[in-house]
Amino acid sequence: MYAIIDIETTGSQPTQDRITEIAIFIHDGKEIVDKYSTLINPQRPIPYYISQLTGITDDMVQDAPKFYEVAKEIVQFTEGMVFVAHNVRFDYSFIKKEFADLGFTFQRKTLCTVRLSRSLIPGLPSYSLGKLCKSIDIPLQMRHRAIGDAEATAKLFDKLIKINRPVIDGTHHVADPAEQLKNEIKASLLPPAISKEQVDALPTVPGVYYFYNEAGEVIYVGKSINIKKRIIQHFNIDYKSRKSIEFKNQIADITYELMGNELVALLFESAEIKRMKPHYNRQQRRSVFNTGIFAYEDENGYKRLTFGSINKADDVNMTPIIALSNQFKAKGFLFHKVSKYNLCQKLCDLYKTPGACFDYQVHICKGACIGVETPEEYNARVDAAIESFTYEHNSFVIVGKGRELGEKSIVVVEHGTYLGFGFVDEYFSANSLEDFKSEIQRYNDNKDIQQIIRGHMRGKNKDKVLVFD
Structure with missing residues (x-):
């Protein structure tokens, strides 16, 4: 038995919005046998643009039952049923959230008519409900x-299951409809264009994976220590907005690159996101890091931090200790370090004055700006601040697990700058940093990469670190 469900809501986010209407049609596998519908008082105003779309207004739901008043009917009406909907995850997520707010766990097998339509009526220009219904009358x-x-x-579902009757035409036997529906129920959480067989074939090892749309464009890049498990997690979550459902429905293909271990996967993922700038990757897309944080010692022996253009710094032979995207980010970065390590704003080029900085006047700065605090005391805190965003060693190689038996990964950092990574035979022998450098693929260094490497080295791992200071 199947409960074909549609809802209207105050918006597109289950975590914030509420249901304003629900309709359920019961199908016994042969025909529609029952139905139920009601408006629901969402206990909040319906946005104007939603009323324009649905025609449901605040006045219409004012005297309608609240969700908790119809919850028992919904449970009874769907008990033992397969929950069917067009883009099922959207409707299912909303109803699960409404029940969760009441302290009840709503759990049903699900079936998506978008997936079923793509499977049984391939090649249509669109599978949105309106256009699909128009295409098949x-x-x-x-x-x-x-x-x-x-x-x-419900009528679409009825037509779909009747398309798939067992038929022998002399050349082939069409699959049993019950078996077809069972397979679709198992795969109902997958994107419409992705098959269960495709997911089953994914590897369970570390790597980077790519989601493509129907035009062959990469729309998302991710990494995991278990590619298959992470991708299944993508598909199994309860989606929190219509945009996230649109993302899932756009996924038409999946590819991957094996990386051997989490560190290399993180580094490659970051590089690929910056190179491709996929639409659904919001983090790490920035690829230009032209502002640097620099350190130097002044004529009075105080270690000073400053910021400026990396290109300009090349002209005066200064090497940045970290690269950031712009001067605004760099100033914010330094303000954070000044606050955390009690540094002097003036000695970090954040307060221009010939005398004491403002923080000294309010008894925060200890007076390095006017020579009250000794260089030794002040420089110890500067060193602690620098250590918080630099590596423990100047030049080093991280040796980790490779993509297969007999292989190792290598990540090379020289003079505090990430150079890239590569893979070598487990018996590879090197006498110098240059030997390792000849075995890697070069990649750009930036703040994101530095955070990845620092975080990895401070974590618990069994990687070997070869130091070349």
Whole structure:
């Protein structure tokens, strides 16, 4: 038995918005046998643009039952049923959240008619409910009302399962419809264009994976120590917005690159995101880091921090100890270090004055700016601040697990700058840093990479670190 469900809501985010209408059509595998629908008082105003779309207004739901008043009916109506919907994860996530707020766990097997339609009616230009119904001559009345959309989805479902009757035409035997539906229920959480067989074939080792849309464009890059497990997690979560469902539905293909261990996977993922700038990757997309934090000692023996253009610094033979995207980020970075390590704003080029800095006047700075605090005392805190965003060693190689037996990974840092990574035979012998440098693929250094390497070295791992200071 199947419960074909559609809902209308105050918005697209289950964590914030509420249901305003629900409709359920019961299908016994042969025909529609029952139905249920009701408006629901969401106990909050319905945004104007939502009312424009659905036609449901605050006045219409004012006297409607609240969700907790119809919750028992919904449970009873769907008990033992397969939860069917067009883009099922959206409707299912909303209903699960409504029940969770009542302290009840709502759990049903799910079936997505988008996936089923793609499988049984391939090649259509669109699988949105409106365009799909138009393509296959299903009447769709009261669009964007739960009762209208649920009825159309029920008729679509009825047509789909009748497309898939067992037939022998002399050359082949079409699959049993019950088996087909069982397979689709198992795969209902997958993107419509991704098959269960494709996911089953994914490796369970560290690497970087790519999601593509139907045009062959990479829309997301991710990494994991277990590629298959992480990708399944992507698909199994309850989606929190319509945008996240759109992301899932766009995934048409998956590829991957084996990396051998988490560190190399993190480094390669960061580089690929900066190179490709996939639409759904929001973190680490910035690829230009042209501002540096620099350190030097002044004529009075005080260690000073400053910031400026990395290109300009090349002209005066200064090497940045960290690269950031712009001067605004660099100033914010230094302000944070000044606050955390009680440094002097003036000696970090954040307060321009011939005398004492402002913090000294309010008894925060200890007076390095006017020689009250000794260089030795002040420089110890500068060293601690620098240590918080630099490596313990100047030049080193991290040797980790490779992609297969008999292989090792190597990550090379020279003079505090990340050079890249590569893979070598486990019996590879090197006498100098130059030997390792000849075996790597070069990649750009930046703040994101430095954070990845520092975090890895401070964590618990069994990687070998070869120091060339």
